[in-house]
Amino acid sequence: MNEIIKTADIVKKYIMGSEELYALNGVSLTIKKNEYVAVMGPSGSGKSTLMNIIGCLDTPTSGTYELAGQNVSELDDSKLASVRNKQIGFVFQTFNLLPRSNALHNVELPLIYAGVSKSERIQRAKEALEKVGLADRMMHKPNELSGGQRQRVAIARALVNNPSIILADEPTGNLDSKTGEEIMELFDSLHKLGNTIILVTHEDFIAEHAERIIRLRDGKIESDTLKQINKTIET
Amino acid sequence: MKRLLNEIRESVLISLNAINSNKVRSSLATLGIVIGITTVTILQTAIEGINRAFEKSIASVGADVLYVQKFEWFGRDDWEAIRNRPDINWQQYEYLVRNIQGAESVCPTVATGSTVTYKDLSSENVFIFGTTDEYQKTLGLEVSEGRFFTGRESDAAFPVCVIGHDIKESFFGNTDPIGKTIQISGYNFRVIGTYDKMGSMLGLFSLDNRIIIPIYVFFKIFGTRRSLTINIKAPSIEAIDDTREEVRAIMKRARKIPPGEKDDFGVNQQEAFRQTYESLTGLIKTIGTSITLLSLIVGSIGIANIMFVSVKERTREIGIRKAIGAKRSTILLQFLTESVGICLMGGIIGLIIAFPLSLLIDKLLLPTVMPLWVIFLALFISASAGIIAGFFPAWTASKLDPVEALRYE
Numbered sequence: 001m002n003e004i005i006k007t008a009d010i011v012k013k014y015i016m017g018s019e020e021l022y023a024l025n026g027v028s029l030t031i032k033k034n035e036y037v038a039v040m041g042p043s044g045s046g047k048s049t050l051m052n053i054i055g056c057l058d059t060p061t062s063g064t065y066e067l068a069g070q071n072v073s074e075l076d077d078s079k080l081a082s083v084r085n086k087q088i089g090f091v092f093q094t095f096n097l098l099p100r101s102n103a104l105h106n107v108e109l110p111l112i113y114a115g116v117s118k119s120e121r122i123q124r125a126k127e128a129l130e131k132v133g134l135a136d137r138m139m140h141k142p143n144e145l146s147g148g149q150r151q152r153v154a155i156a157r158a159l160v161n162n163p164s165i166i167l168a169d170e171p172t173g174n175l176d177s178k179t180g181e182e183i184m185e186l187f188d189s190l191h192k193l194g195n196t197i198i199l200v201t202h203e204d205f206i207a208e209h210a211e212r213i214i215r216l217r218d219g220k221i222e223s224d225t226l227k228q229i230n231k232t233i234e235t
Numbered sequence: 236m237k238r239l240l241n242e243i244r245e246s247v248l249i250s251l252n253a254i255n256s257n258k259v260r261s262s263l264a265t266l267g268i269v270i271g272i273t274t275v276t277i278l279q280t281a282i283e284g285i286n287r288a289f290e291k292s293i294a295s296v297g298a299d300v301l302y303v304q305k306f307e308w309f310g311r312d313d314w315e316a317i318r319n320r321p322d323i324n325w326q327q328y329e330y331l332v333r334n335i336q337g338a339e340s341v342c343p344t345v346a347t348g349s350t351v352t353y354k355d356l357s358s359e360n361v362f363i364f365g366t367t368d369e370y371q372k373t374l375g376l377e378v379s380e381g382r383f384f385t386g387r388e389s390d391a392a393f394p395v396c397v398i399g400h401d402i403k404e405s406f407f408g409n410t411d412p413i414g415k416t417i418q419i420s421g422y423n424f425r426v427i428g429t430y431d432k433m434g435s436m437l438g439l440f441s442l443d444n445r446i447i448i449p450i451y452v453f454f455k456i457f458g459t460r461r462s463l464t465i466n467i468k469a470p471s472i473e474a475i476d477d478t479r480e481e482v483r484a485i486m487k488r489a490r491k492i493p494p495g496e497k498d499d500f501g502v503n504q505q506e507a508f509r510q511t512y513e514s515l516t517g518l519i520k521t522i523g524t525s526i527t528l529l530s531l532i533v534g535s536i537g538i539a540n541i542m543f544v545s546v547k548e549r550t551r552e553i554g555i556r557k558a559i560g561a562k563r564s565t566i567l568l569q570f571l572t573e574s575v576g577i578c579l580m581g582g583i584i585g586l587i588i589a590f591p592l593s594l595l596i597d598k599l600l601l602p603t604v605m606p607l608w609v610i611f612l613a614l615f616i617s618a619s620a621g622i623i624a625g626f627f628p629a630w631t632a633s634k635l636d637p638v639e640a641l642r643y644e
Binding site for chain 2: 052055057058077078081082084085086090092096097098100101109110112113114115116117118157161
């Protein structure tokens with residue numbers, strides 16, 4: 001049983017004045033462990049809403065969502081926070097680091113909320129930063145780092161608690177294409193190490209890195225294609 | 236438990252960081268708290284100081300003693316109406332002693348300031364106290380060295396004296412004063428006794444800078460034209476009201492006041508002193524508490540305001556923290572810690588201001604004492620103000636929707 005994500009008929013409805021707006025209108029999908037998925041779609045297609053629900057930042061109006069075997073569609077605020085802390089690693093387009101804290105502390109933060117002891121925290125945060133190639137930048141604050149380095153810190157933060165999935169929302173959107181490519185290579189290598197990665201993007205060359213592309217339109221899954229790669233040879 | 240400790244430590248770090256990066260704003264916000272805490276601390280140290288001084292002074296005055304004097308201690312009459320009252324004279328004293336039934340002992344006292352010399356040492360404005368041998372029994376003076384004068388010495392106007400602690404110190408230092416001769420207003424007196432340090436009356440005048448001599452000697456040197464105080468010791472505290480009524484009746488007869496007319500003298504007692512004192516400190520307390528409360532309310536509103544700004548400014552940060560696993564309670568704790576931190580800072584600044592100020596007041600105005608509990612009280616009040624002021628902003632922060640908060644620019 002290595003289905004990490006299983007959604008059934010997810011609906012997210014917003015009420016704008018007298019109008020009902022369906023951001024998601026019946027999305028059912030299954031994502032397995034160590035899959036590398038890109039979610040694509042034009043703006044307004046519902047991909048951000050889907051991201052928020054998968055990331056447990058938001059709950060669906062109806063439908064069920066099971067994350068690592070746990071039904072999370074009906075959890076309360078505090079339980080959702082704990083699920084986000086332990087199961088999900090977020091990577092945002094705008095990095096979303098704490099500006100006044102150095103790289104190490106930013107990476108340490110999820111472990112603080114998880115109640116990990118200080119010495120273990122430091123140890124694990126350092127390992128995560130080494131994994132993303134920032135061993136020599138631990139004491140720098142975000143404004144002393146380049147965009148690519150900031151995104152690496154954010155990735156280290158996403159990794160540090162060994163989450164079930166890494167959710168990346170337009171992770172290269174604020175980077176030049178060369179740096180963006182480097183970040184994507186980092187995701188590729190994390191995937192090879194066994195992580196489950198979900199990318200949200202509207203750029204095809206980013207989505208190319210994934211093995212599976214889900215396209216959304218008007219709150220529904222338009223297509224769901226598995227790429228044929230000769231990856232099997234490597235593993 | 237461990238998790239909570241972690242979160243508290245993280246909250247404290249965040250708060251220090253936030254306060255540190257908004258120094259001016261935090262300091263201005265905490266001004267109200269600073270003023271409040273300074274007031275409450277000064278007030279408490281002053282009241283504590285006065286209380287202790289009062290208790291010490293009152294202890295040197297018997298609770299079962301009545302003082303017949305020309306004026307009431309806390310009279311409410313116009314000065315114009317009472318300033319022509321006749322003095323209390325020796326005849327009235329003798330009349331009272333002859334007639335009183337319910338009294339343990341009676342003694343007259345009369346006082347003046349004079350210059351005292353010993354060899355080449357001299358002291359001005361020493362309090363010279365004339366009385367009889369009954370003084371010791373009536374007012375309970377403890378003689379530490381030597382003895383008090385006897386009835387014979389008193390009646391025969393022997394030039395002997397009992398000296399207070401300060402006089403002994405300044406004239407004799409560590410040497411034995413008994414048997415030495417000092418000059419009071421130029422007349423020779425033999426020192427026959429000393430008494431221990433008694434302190435001062437409310438810090439106003441020292442009871443130790445005093446020399447007690449037989450009253451007839453006093454009259455010879457300084458004349459008889461001073462109004463006397465007649466000190467009457469009641470048989471017991473319970474009997475003091477009866478004794479007072481008896482004294483009033485006798486004094487009225489002695490001063491030829493028809494029954495029904497107002498007294499033209501005061502029968503004073505410590506109790507009146509205490510009552511007036513308590514209503515006075517009560518008033519100080521009420522006014523001070525009002526000022527404190529007001530400035531704390533204003534201060535808390537300021538803190539609440541600044542916390543709302545802080546929450547608004549850090550909406551995105553809250554979103555990030557929530558996304559990576561901060562619970563509502565974590566965010567609540569974080570902002571409460573910050574507001575308590577600002578208020579505690581204000582409290583500590585308040586204490587730092589209040590401490591030298593209370594020392595200054597002690598030197599210039601009133602005795603003050605800063606006990607440890609006042610410090611704890613001040614810190615407790617400021618922490619409470621922080622919790623009250625910070626709760627609503629922190630609650631707002633904790634309820635932010637992470638999706639919205641992350642989108643906030």
